[in-house]
Structures are given as C-alpha cells and as structure tokens.
Amino acid sequence: MAQKNLQDSSPSHGPEAAQTLIALMHAQSEVARLSEREQLLNTLLMSVNAVLWAFDWETRQVLYVSPAYERIFGRSADRLLVDCNQWRDSIYPDDLDYAERSLAEVLDKGAVEDREYRIIAADGQVRWLSDKCYVNRQAEPGQPVIIVGIAEDITDKKRMESELHRLATTDALTQSSNRRHFFECAHQEFAHARQRGQPLSFLMLDIDDFKIINDTYGHQEGDNVLQCIADSGRAALRRGDLFGRIGGEEFAAVFPGCTPQMALQVAERLQQQIQRMRFTHEGQTFGITVSQGLTCLSAADENVENLFSRADAAMYRAKREGKNRIVTA
Structure with missing residues (x-):
C-alpha cells in the first residue's frame, strides 16, 4: 500500500507534461529569436550614419536617440535624454532660429523633409545636417504628440556642392x-x-x-x-x-x-x-x-x-x- 502511494505521488510524464515542455521550448526559442533581432537592430543602428530620434513635444523630452548621435555630435546620448537643450545648444547660432521654426512647422504640416542646418560638434567642427521629421499623432485625445526624425550628416555633400559652385562661377x-x-x-x-x-x-x-x-x-x-x-x-x-x-x-x-x-x-x-x-x-x-x-x-x-x-x-x-x-x- 505504501509502495502504491509512493508511485501515485511521483511526477507525471503524460501528455500535459509534454505540452508544458514543448511550450517552454517554444518560449525559449522565441526569446532567442527576439535576442537575435535585438542584436541585429543594434548592429544596424550602429552602422547607420544618421541620427534616429524621438521627441515628446509637450514635455520637451528626447525619448530616444540612436548611437550615431555620439559619433556626429561628439556628445553624450545619456545627457541628451536628460536635457534636450544639449541638441539645441549644438546648433550653429546663425541657423538656430530656422531650426526651431522648421521643427514647429511639423505640427501643422505633419512632415518637414527639407530642413538643413549646421551644428558645432564637440571637437569644434561645423557639420551640416539634413534633419527630416514627422509628427506621430495618436488617435485618442490627450495622448502625447511625438515627433520622430532622422538627421543625416551631409557635410561632405555640402562641401562638394560648394566646390562645384566655385568651379562653375x-x-x-x-x-x-x-x-x-x-x-x-x-x-x-x-x-x-x-x-x-x-x-x-x-x-x-x-x-x-x-x-x-x-x-x-x-x-x-x-x-x-x-x-x-x-x-x-x-x-x-x-x-x-x-x-x-x-x-x-x-x-x-x-x-x-x-x-x-x-x-x-x-x-x-x-x-x-x-x-x-x-x-x-x-x-x-x-x-x-x-x-x-x-x-x-x-x-x-x-x-x-x-x-x-x-x-x-x-x-x-x-x-x-x-x-x-x-x-x-
């Protein structure tokens, strides 16, 4: 009798256990796939020579900035996420008014794709940016207005344009x-x-x-x-x-x-x-x-x-x- 009770209390190896094991294996596989995708995404973001960014218009907070920010601006991404003025203060003084006005225009237009302005990188170099931005309005009232964009370093292109203009004139x-x-x-x-x-x-x-x-x-x-x-x-x-x-x-x-x-x-x-x-x-x-x-x-x-x-x-x-x-x- 004691032997029977001991056998009855041992772990079951029936269909339910098999299904649990299969589910666990699927979950582990999905976690592995997600990890691979995340690593792939990070690799892609590291290789793109453009800054992807997201900005909360109401709170004036940078929600996300891609790794290229530190390469192009030469400044800390962590500090930018705390203080959005890190970006603003990098803009070339003569271009600051235009950069701010054109950013605000996205609220009415939905997208602004012809923004070009200069920044002063941390090493003192002046760089040209082509900064396209789009507004992501949520359907539900009261939801935050998020502006997303991509800022590409076009310094070499501008130099080439300037040289071609010089040669032509x-x-x-x-x-x-x-x-x-x-x-x-x-x-x-x-x-x-x-x-x-x-x-x-x-x-x-x-x-x-x-x-x-x-x-x-x-x-x-x-x-x-x-x-x-x-x-x-x-x-x-x-x-x-x-x-x-x-x-x-x-x-x-x-x-x-x-x-x-x-x-x-x-x-x-x-x-x-x-x-x-x-x-x-x-x-x-x-x-x-x-x-x-x-x-x-x-x-x-x-x-x-x-x-x-x-x-x-x-x-x-x-x-x-x-x-x-x-x-x-």
Whole structure:
C-alpha cells in the first residue's frame, strides 16, 4: 500500500507534461529569436550614419536617440535624454532660429523633409545636417504628440556642392568671377538698383599691350600679371562690389549704390595700385598699365547690357587717347 502511494505521488510524464515542455521550448526559442533581432537592430543602428530620434513635444523630452548621435555630435546620448537643450545648444547660432521654426512647422504640416542646418560638434567642427521629421499623432485625445526624425550628416555633400559652385562661377586662373557668373550677378544688381532707385556704376578694364607682355616675357609671366590685376581689383573695390574676368585680359566691375564720384575714386585707386606694380623676369623689370571705361546707371537704361556697352566703348576710347587712363561715359 505504501509502495502504491509512493508511485501515485511521483511526477507525471503524460501528455500535459509534454505540452508544458514543448511550450517552454517554444518560449525559449522565441526569446532567442527576439535576442537575435535585438542584436541585429543594434548592429544596424550602429552602422547607420544618421541620427534616429524621438521627441515628446509637450514635455520637451528626447525619448530616444540612436548611437550615431555620439559619433556626429561628439556628445553624450545619456545627457541628451536628460536635457534636450544639449541638441539645441549644438546648433550653429546663425541657423538656430530656422531650426526651431522648421521643427514647429511639423505640427501643422505633419512632415518637414527639407530642413538643413549646421551644428558645432564637440571637437569644434561645423557639420551640416539634413534633419527630416514627422509628427506621430495618436488617435485618442490627450495622448502625447511625438515627433520622430532622422538627421543625416551631409557635410561632405555640402562641401562638394560648394566646390562645384566655385568651379562653375570662378575663373580658374585669377579666382575672380568668370564671365557668366559676373553677368548673372550684374543683372541682379541692376534689378535691385531699379527697384530701389539707387545708383549703380559699371567699370571695364583692359591691360595695355598685353600681347607684347606675353610675346616678350612668356605666357607664364602673362598669367602672373593677370593674377596680380585680379588681386588688386579685389583689394581696391569696396565690400559688396562685383569684380570678374570677362575676357582674355579684360576685367569688369559693378559698384552697387555707388555714385559717379565715388565710382571714379575707386577706379582711380585701382589705377594707381596697378601703376605701382613691378614684375621681374630673367633680370628684367617691367611695369604695366590699364585702360578703364566707367559709366553709371541712367533713366534710359533698360538692362545691364546698356551699361556694359557704354563702359566698353569708353574703355576703347581710353585706348585710342593714349592708354593708361580712365574715360567716363
């Protein structure tokens, strides 16, 4: 009897136990799969060079930030989760107002995908971000308004764009505006002067006897002369003036808001600087001169080409009258 009772009280190995064991094995397998997925997700987040983030608009709290934050910003993610101003304080001062306004726009638009602004990383480097954000509104009233986003480091892209723009708008030899860019800017300044009723002056400059310089001293010395003319032009002109190389040895300048008297003073200063230049080639020293034509905006002018034509004619008149002089028209 005692033996029977002992057998009755031993653990059961029937169907229920088997089902429990199977369920346990399934649970363990599911835990393993979840762990693998979590590890995979963490690996993916570590490899993505963009910051994924979530922000509670009402409490002003950063709910989540991905590992790329520390790589791009060079700051602690833990501190950001405690104080959202860590992000705000990293924004480049000139871009702060735009960054805050564009973030607030997501509440009305639902998404803002064209935000670009600069940050100052912990190491002092300025980086460009493309920060797309979306609002996640809960259906139930009273639920928190969560904004989620992805901030991508586009610094290299911006540098490339800047370099391509420089190459497209700059004369390779003199680093001045090329002809196309110069006239694009000149058209804009002409339109502004017309709208605001402000004066505008146009200057043409040509190096005297440049062919003789090339033939006597070589094209490399001629290139050096062109570069020095461009340097003098940038030094003599005022901030906001336009200066560019528009032909072989021809340069042009536009003086926005400049009266005829002021424009003549600038042209005279440039003339004097160029007259003082000296070049040395194989023991020989030589100087250069330029002929300039200067004109100002009149009521009859319909476009910037009118000013260009008058200044160009005045410059060639300076050539005919003996060179090394300024003629106004």
